[in-house]
Amino acid sequence: MAATGEYDFIICGGGTAGPVVAARLAEDTSLNILLIEAGEDNLELENTQMVGGWSLNFDGPHDWNLHSTPHPSTHARIQKLSRGKFLGGSSAVNGTLMVRGMKQDFDDWADPSTFNCPGWDSETxxxxxxKSETFHPDTDFETDWNSHGRSGPIHTTVHPNAPISDKVMESFVDKGLPVVPDMFASGETVEGCGHCTRSVWKGERMTGGEYLRDRFDESKRWRHNNVTKLFSQTVTRVMLNSNLQAIGVETLSSDSKKRIFRCRNEVILCLGSYNSPKTLLLSGIGPKEDLYEVGIQPLVDVPGVGKNLEDHLTVFAFYESKQGYTTDHLFQGNKFDTAREEWRISRSGTLSRSHFGAFAFTRLDQRLKKHKLWNDALEKSMKATGRDPMGLLPNQPHIEYFTTERYAAPKHYANPPPEGKSAFANIIELFSPRSRGYVKLASKDPKDNPVVQHNWLSDPLDVLVYSEACKLGAEIMLEGKGTRDLILGAWPPQAEHIGFTELEQWEKFVRENATTCFHPAGTCKMGPSSDPGSVVDARLRVKGVTGLRIADCSIMPKLNNGHPQAVAYAIGEKCADMIKEDWKIKLRGAKL
Ligand SMILES: Cc1cc2nc3c(=O)[nH]c(=O)nc-3n(C[C@H](O)[C@H](O)[C@H](O)COP(=O)(O)OP(=O)(O)OC[C@H]3O[C@@H](n4cnc5c(N)ncnc54)[C@H](O)[C@@H]3O)c2cc1C
Known part of the structure; x- marks a missing residue:
């Protein structure tokens, strides 16, 4: 098998973080960079650009089609774990929400007494x-300009609310969550509600691909001549020499042809939280017992690879609403085709925007302190760490609420209201869960998806916090002054949650309904060498080898209390800067 190329840096994965690393390194025009992506270029893939087309990418050739392994805590339900397989990766299939999380989340990453990853504090x-963002504020949006960029490749906006979102905000305020302008970018407000920034501009979704090609440039040319883009090639392993130095990668094409690409400096894995650990394991880097299990000879025993899998859970509580508030009428019947035509012609209409509406953060201390389970755990955790049992300080929220502006949900919800009826959801998202899962190889065949066991809700405190959050969420919707008179009942009408009065009813509800928020993280955790579970150090270098880094959501020592795409861009940016420092690469080329 002959080598088919040699590059200074090889970036594996053209998703969210990968293109950032490639593009920033390419600012030095003397460098020769290869970016390898298993999926296609997204230029001709309409559903990666049409904001409302996101779920049409699921379950086909543009999805990795991963599934969770059943677990009794979520009633052995098998859940789809969609990930984008094209340029832009999961940023090209996501909900476009740019909720950065709290400043404290990142100060925790950096703090020696918590995750001890120097350089990852909130200021950085x-x-x-x-740096990654160009924010375009709405005229009447009160912007916190310290928390927005003006010249990054990812153009963002706020979203013009449908009437239902304004009514939901009224209920949030009525129930004690004040409106705080731009709180989801500023990262300082723990209890409040407001609008969040979206990775949408001029009716199009922004993806990691923007770093490589300016979508609004008529010519559609690539920004950098020194980045070779290789699509439809799956990286199967990192090649290590006898000194355990990464010297290249092996790839497989869809027609099963193997190729080898060599690198002079470094390989950077940006394959996401399921596939970065998978590729390390296929390369002989990981827990030795897991490798022996599938017949792979361990080269470096790194016990943390694939462990520490964290995810946010969401549960959707649907309500039927009076007519005139939601946007269901724009989708019912054959209106989807009309809406798509409008988007195609003018990049406007309902498919030019995401269907999420109002947002809120809150803590649940008052409710939780009624429970012995919580109080016992609180006493212990306060003594040990000065934090609550979820690992949070008082300036970090337990929960996010966000709502839809019509009936919209993951695919297993299949009860859209017929014409003449409207529905919306209050989505309850559990932050900082205690449960952790893992990613393991199913076999040594790189074509097989890995085994993913999330273990969601396996920790009783997660169930308690989540059930209380759902109960409060229902009170806000049913009693809050903006929504109490417009909610007609649950949707579908036979849904029982509308009548729930007891916490146990909500516990059953979350076990039966909670589903992934598509935020997997932590499977190649960053941490100091003293942490046996860490996989990369604070400069993102993989333990036990040289010339190999990871830059994607898998490196998060703990998920941010927010949504992760903005973090993925920041990880890519920081990784590129660290590589430049380490290799003393000077900026000679054009800036983005
Ligand atoms: C349906 C959905 C909705 C979401 N909604 C939001 C939201 O609204 N807001 C938010 O902040 N976050 C959201 N997220 C999460 C967010 O999009 C991801 O956390 C983030 O984009 C992950 O970035 P990443 O770089 O870690 O991985 P990815 O973006 O997944 O990139 C990995 C890339 O590597 C490629 N790849 C994988 N394996 C190989 C291989 N072996 N060889 C070559 N290439 C390979 C993939 O095809 C992909 O392009 C959502 C995610 C999904 C799926």
Whole structure:
């Protein structure tokens, strides 16, 4: 098998973080960079650009088609774990929400007494969040300009609310969550509600691909001549020499042809939280017992690879609403085709925007302190760490609420209201869960998806916090002054949650309904060498080898209390800067 190329840096994965690393390194025009992506270029893939087309990418050739392994805590339900397989990766299939999380989340990453990852504090992360972004505020939006960028490749906006979202905000305020302008970018408000930034501009979704090609440039040319883009090639392993130095990668094409690409400096894995650990394991880097299990000779025993899998859960509580508030009428009947035509012609209409509406953060201390389970755990955790049992300080929220502006949900919800009826959801998202899962190889065949066991809700405290959050969420919707008179009942009408009065009813509800928020993280955790579970150090270098880094959501030592795409961009930005420092690469080329 002959080598088919040699590059200074090889970036594996053209998703969210990968293109950032490639593009920033390419600012030095003397460098020769290869970016390898298993999926296609997204230029001709309409559903990666049409904001409302996101779920049409699921379950086909543009999805990795991963599934969770059943677990009794979620009633052995098998859940789809969609990930984008094209340029832009999961940023090209996501809900476009740019909820950065709290400043404290990143100060925890950096703090020696918590995750001990120097250089990952909030000030640094806000610098990189802003660097990746060009924010276009609405005229009457009160912008916190310290928390937005003006010249990054990812163009963002706020969303014009449908009437239902304004009514939901009224209920949030009525129930004690005040409106705080731009709180989801500023990262300082723990209890409040407001609008969040979206990775949408001029009716199009922004993806990691923007770093490589300016979508609004008529010519559609690539920004950098020194980045070779290789699509439809799956990286199957990192090649290590006898000194355990990464010297290249092996790839497989869809017609099963193997190729080898060599690198002079470094390989950077940006394959996401399921596939980065998978590729390390296929390369002989991981827990030795897991490798022996599938017949792979361990080269480096790194016990943390694939462990520490964290995810946010969401549960959708649907309500039927009076007519005139939601946007269901724009989708019912054959209106989807009309809406798509409108988007095609003018990049406007309902498919030019995401269907999420109002947002809120809150803590649940008052409710939780009624429970012995919580109080016992609180006493212990306060003594041990000064934090609550979820690992949070008082300036970090337990929960996010966000709502839809019509009946919209993951695919297993299949009860859209007929014409003449409207529905919306209050989505309850559990932050900082205690449950952790894992990613393991199913076999040594790189074509097989890995085994993913999330273990969601396996920790009783997660169930308690989540059930209380759902109960409060229902009170806000049913008693809050904006929504109490417009909600007609649950949707579908036979849904029982509308009548729930007891916490146990909500516990059953979350076990039966909670589903992934598509935020997997932590499977190649960053941490100091003293942490046996860490896979990369604070400069993102893989333990036990040289010339190999990871830059994607898998490196998060703990998920942000927010949504992860903005973090993925920031990780890519910071990784590129660290590589430049380490290799003393000078900027000679054009800036983005
Ligand atoms: C349906 C959905 C909705 C979401 N909604 C939001 C939201 O609204 N807001 C938010 O902040 N976050 C959201 N997220 C999460 C967010 O999009 C991801 O956390 C983030 O994009 C992950 O970035 P990443 O770089 O880690 O991985 P990815 O973006 O998944 O990139 C990995 C890339 O590597 C490629 N790849 C994988 N394996 C190989 C291989 N072996 N060889 C070559 N290439 C390979 C993949 O095809 C992909 O392009 C959502 C995610 C999904 C799926």
């Amino acid at each position: 992360m806000w610098h990189y969040f802003n």
